[in-house]
Amino acid sequence: MGSIARIGRVAHATLGAQAYESLRDLLIAGELAPGERLSLRTLAERLGTSVMPAREAVSRLVADEALEVLPNRAVRVPVLTLGTFRELTRVRIAVEGFAAAEAARAVGPGDLGAIRAHDAAFRSEVLAPEPDLEQAMRANRDLHFAVYRAAGLPALVAIVEGLWLRIGPVLNLDLRSSRRRLAEGGAQVHHARLVAALAAGDPEGARAALAADIAGSADFIETTGRLTP
Amino acid sequence: MGSIARIGRVAHATLGAQAYESLRDLLIAGELAPGERLSLRTLAERLGTSVMPAREAVSRLVADEALEVLPNRAVRVPVLTLGTFRELTRVRIAVEGFAAAEAARAVGPGDLGAIRAHDAAFRSEVLAPEPDLEQAMRANRDLHFAVYRAAGLPALVAIVEGLWLRIGPVLNLDLRSSRRRLAEGGAQVHHARLVAALAAGDPEGARAALAADIAGSADFIETTGRLTP
DNA sequence: TGCCGTGATCTGTGATCACACTTAGGCTCG
DNA sequence: CGAGCCTAAGTGTGATCACAGATCACGGCA
Incomplete structure (x- = not known):
């Protein structure tokens, strides 16, 4: 055979x-x-x-x-009200924050390497003179989900995918509208803190960094004011 | 009109x-x-x-x-491995624990009344000489979801429903096999602590009580040993 | 006696048709 | 000239048919 x-x-x-x-x-x-x-x-x-x-x-x-x-x-495709968006953001901070904390406990060398690669790809794209927003968003997504997968809880990853599916339309639609706000948002800083906390095995640090990242992007979306009240 | x-x-x-x-x-x-x-x-x-x-x-x-x-x-219908069951239990403790904590912050008088009613129904059924397990499980489910709904985060309730959908078969199947273990499990004690914490507006107390409830029932399921290794 | 081909039967998947309902546009009537 | 009806196109839903693949049992060969 x-x-x-x-x-x-x-x-x-x-x-x-x-x-x-x-x-x-x-x-x-x-x-x-x-x-x-x-x-x-x-x-x-x-x-x-x-x-x-x-x-x-x-x-x-x-x-x-x-x-x-x-x-x-x-x-x-649903139109999110401001209230629903804020609700989803709170749930995201809780769920994805937990995932980040667990990832800090369970992350392995291979996971960390992949995470660092996505982080570098995101940063280089954002800092480029002509940033490709689509590439940047993809790197951002890959980074986040690499972290969540590192937690070793597939059920949790599925839940987060469902959340991203709901906020995806408003998130990427608004991102597309304005260009360099991506760099100003400070996402790279949060990412750097997140990666450092993961490498140090610091669950609460990872949770805080990721919560700040989510809150930061949510604030940016709200300031665009495209959401129905 | x-x-x-x-x-x-x-x-x-x-x-x-x-x-x-x-x-x-x-x-x-x-x-x-x-x-x-x-x-x-x-x-x-x-x-x-x-x-x-x-x-x-x-x-x-x-x-x-x-x-x-x-x-x-x-x-x-999927057969859960022991590993998957433990994974789901960890996710449940995180997600449902968060819901309980939020419920302690947002619970209103009407919510609390409904929660207390379900709690009483569960206790009276468990302590009855001839407990109806189906009724008891329904009261347990109603109690839990009344708490989760009180958090005011519908997206979170939907997530929890998905989790219960996956553990439902093994949970209720095993519950059906053995009778009075339901009373011994100490679920009523956890429920009492949960209701008290909700009434007192104590988020961490509510989270701890609910986590203990989930962990207790999970331990019971594992001792029955019906899960594939 | 043991084992492999072979047939009928049952599986999910996809296409096509039929139906109730909504909606938009043109036409007629006031 | 404008408003209301009214037809026709388009909608999702459900039923029915067609088909490839899997399963299982029976029978024949080694």
């Missing part, structure tokens, strides 16, 4: 799952504006499939509260 | 949503054993519909990780 054992699994990807991840990435990247309406048939046509996979994708996103169905049964 | 304003919303319940909640309640109540396989057509027949609503329900539950699809594409 020499070569027969070497064939890997066939990457079982159902069309519905592909549609889900496509829509998911669009939402998390803020490419779908809050309030924008979606049509199953249009979505299916864009995906090159029938409405069935699109239906499953939308259903799952609705279950995650990343999309919402109006009383008319129309589907749209 | 006298009577026209009094008709409540027509309870817009799509068949898929009904199927989802039915399955959801079955899982949370532990009526589906871990490892049990589900069939869309069988499920549809039991619901009296076609496979479509059953499909949506299963899809959403799979997204919540309350059900899982095997590589064979067969659907079953």
Whole structure:
């Protein structure tokens, strides 16, 4: 059984799952504006499939509260009120702060290396003369989730993904509007404190640094005033 | 417009949503054993519909990780390993503990009344000569979620619901097996401490009481040894 | 007696059709 | 000229059909 054992699994990807991840990435990247309406048939046509996979994708996103169905049964990406945004921010600080604290306890050398790499990528992008905001946001996301994964609690990572799915649209939409505010926000400082706390095995330091990072970006979003009161 | 304003919303319940909640309640109540396989057509027949609503329900539950699809594409309720159970317990203590602490800050008189009622219902059921375990578990669940709702963070309640959905099968399945261990577990003591802390506006006391409650029930589940190593 | 092919049956997935409902636009009537 | 109806297109939901793959049992071969 020499070569027969070497064939890997066939990457079982159902069309519905592909549609889900496509829509998911669009939402998390803020490419779908809050309030924008979606049509199953249009979505299916864009995906090159029938409405069935699109239906499953939308259903799952609705279950995650990343999309919402109006009383008319129309589907749209939710418009967050200021109150809801603040609520999500508080929950994020609690949940992601806990994840950071646990990461400080459980982080290994490999995790730390990956985290430092994402941190460096973010900083170099932000400090560049012509920063690519999309690249910067991706590095920021990779950094955060590398930390959360280092906690060794996959269930927690899934929860955080759900939270990011809800704030993704407003977060990245506003980020796109203004350029260099990213550098002024002081995210790099929080990141540096976070990485240092992780390396030192300091849970409360990591939690505080991450809470400050989240609070800082939330403040920035609120000052843009795009949220409905 | 006298009577026209009094008709409540027509309870817009799509068949898929009904199927989802039915399955959801079955899982949370532990009526589906871990490892049990589900069939869309069988499920549809039991619901009296076609496979479509059953499909949506299963899809959403799979997204919540309350059900899982095997590589064979067969659907079953997941069997938790001991490691996964402990992971979920740690996450529960963090998340639900935070909810309890916030509830201690935000709880109002009406919330407290409802919480006390559920607490009394649970205690009276547990101390009864012939305790109805199903009633007791329902009262326990109502008590917990009344506390979480009192925190005023709906997003957090949704997260906790997802966690309970995953541990529901093993929790209630084991509870059903042994009778009076429920009373010995000391849940009532933890509940009493929790209610007292909420009434006193003591966040850390509420968090500690709830953490002890979760840890106590988790210990009990582990001693039954039904979890796969 | 043990084991491997082979058939029917059942699985989830996707496509297509049918239906109730909403919504937007054009047309008619005042 | 403007307002109201009213048709037609588009919406999500559900049912039904079609299909590839998996499972399991029975029967024949070694």
